[in-house]
Amino acid sequence: MARKIGSRYTAHQILGRGSAGTVWLGEGPDGPVAVKLLREDLASDQELVGRFVQERSALLGLEHPHVVSVRDLVVDGNDLALVMDLVRGTDLRTRLDRERRLAPEAAVAIVADVADALAAAHAAGVVHRDVKPENVLLDMQGPLGPGGAHPALLTDFGVAKLIDSPRRSAAGRATAPTTRIIGTPDYLAPEIVEGLPPRAAVDIYALATVLYELLAGFTPFGGGHPGAVLRRHVTETVVPLPGIPDELWQLMVQCLAKAPASRLRASELSARLRDLLPLLVGMPPLDVDEPDDAEPEPSEPEDALADPVRRRGVVPLVPGSATDSNRDTHTSMRVPGPDELAGGALGTARVPRPAGGHRPGSARHRAEVARKRRLVLSASALALAAAVGLGTWLAVSGPDESAPPQDTKQSGPRTP
Numbered sequence: 001m002a003r004k005i006g007s008r009y010t011a012h013q014i015l016g017r018g019s020a021g022t023v024w025l026g027e028g029p030d031g032p033v034a035v036k037l038l039r040e041d042l043a044s045d046q047e048l049v050g051r052f053v054q055e056r057s058a059l060l061g062l063e064h065p066h067v068v069s070v071r072d073l074v075v076d077g078n079d080l081a082l083v084m085d086l087v088r089g090t091d092l093r094t095r096l097d098r099e100r101r102l103a104p105e106a107a108v109a110i111v112a113d114v115a116d117a118l119a120a121a122h123a124a125g126v127v128h129r130d131v132k133p134e135n136v137l138l139d140m141q142g143p144l145g146p147g148g149a150h151p152a153l154l155t156d157f158g159v160a161k162l163i164d165s166p167r168r169s170a171a172g173r174a175t176a177p178t179t180r181i182i183g184t185p186d187y188l189a190p191e192i193v194e195g196l197p198p199r200a201a202v203d204i205y206a207l208a209t210v211l212y213e214l215l216a217g218f219t220p221f222g223g224g225h226p227g228a229v230l231r232r233h234v235t236e237t238v239v240p241l242p243g244i245p246d247e248l249w250q251l252m253v254q255c256l257a258k259a260p261a262s263r264l265r266a267s268e269l270s271a272r273l274r275d276l277l278p279l280l281v282g283m284p285p286l287d288v289d290e291p292d293d294a295e296p297e298p299s300e301p302e303d304a305l306a307d308p309v310r311r312r313g314v315v316p317l318v319p320g321s322a323t324d325s326n327r328d329t330h331t332s333m334r335v336p337g338p339d340e341l342a343g344g345a346l347g348t349a350r351v352p353r354p355a356g357g358h359r360p361g362s363a364r365h366r367a368e369v370a371r372k373r374r375l376v377l378s379a380s381a382l383a384l385a386a387a388v389g390l391g392t393w394l395a396v397s398g399p400d401e402s403a404p405p406q407d408t409k410q411s412g413p414r415t416p
Contacts, residue, residue, distance in 0.1 A: 101216060
């Protein structure tokens with residue numbers, strides 16, 4: 001059913017739903033558009049509406065071949081909408097779900113496109129704050145690039161900032177949102193987890209995480225409870241990926257540095273990635289298996305251990321909750337306290353493992369070791385039982401009378 005969005009746009013069909021709103025296929029004066037209609041509770045927030053209007057010029061002025069441009073911002077009654085370019089294609093998460101991991105050349109080409117988009121945004125003073133595969137669109141009508149990659153465009157600029165901007169106190173002073181985190185846990189930079197204001201470097205960290213995921217099939221610090229994911233960002237070191245050139249790995253390590261100042265700028269990252277493309281021509285996807293995702297408790301039956309759980313790129317905050325159809329997963333989380341970030345038993349690194357194996361120290365690995373130990377003990381028990389049976393038979397049957405008598409002479413001094 002069609003509905004009017006402001007005076008210039010008509011929304012015809014829902015393309016997807018997310019936690020921040022609904023995306024519609026729409027029509028405007030210049031042709032088809034994508035209309036992101038924010039939730040009604042957001043539209044009724046007068047402070048957010050004010051920020052929406054203030055951000056209008058910055059978002060409308062962000063033009064780049066690898067950015068899904070915002071054409072208009074609509075404030076009309078209960079409607080609060082971003083009108084964006086319509087991209088004929090799919091998102092990067094859909095491709096990852098289908099292929100599990102990409103060949104290094106295609107992965108690097110896609111990430112270089114996104115780095116170009118971030119360079120333009122950062123130059124304009126805009127920080128994305130929610131870089132993830134769901135927000136990278138692949139233009140299926142565009143020319144193929146290195147490794148057969150479709151052009152990549154970054155979308156959803158400004159949404160995280162609009163929702164999470166400082167609010168005003170009763171005295172009119174701005175108050176920073178110190179108890180909430182906006183973003184997706186797997187891609188959050190350590191400084192955001194620690195409550196620091198997000199700068200351009202948070203986008204570089206998130207994009208390096210996306211590159212790791214494209215190559216490995218899983219994120220470097222993801223898996224398990226969101227609190228554990230946040231802790232790993234702060235306390236753990238990224239585990240190397242076997243099979244990629246050292247130059248590429250060192251570049252990823254630099255962009256995943258805990259200190260924001262140690263990371264590259266977006267323009268530098270794009271240039272370095274494109275310089276590495278000739279080294280990656282013809283390389284197949286990496287042959288590493290996923291770390292154990294949800295490790296079962298020791299009391300679980302062995303049958304449960306035989307059925308590995310696939311890691312997901314995005315960790316839901318509510319256990320058992322359904323994934324949004326358009327994977328728009330802006331989330332709100334409290335900032336963990338220092339004691340929760342201290343590490344401990346659950347702070348061990350998520351180590352990639354060879355195909356078919358289990359990560360050392362994981363529940364599945366311990367179960368496999370225990371199973372082998374039980375087999376060894378069973379074999380030892382059988383051997384012992386056989387030996388006892390043989391000894392009993394010898395004791396009952398007695399010595400062989402046909403055998404020659406044994407020499408019973410003792411050596412050494414004799415006792416009188």
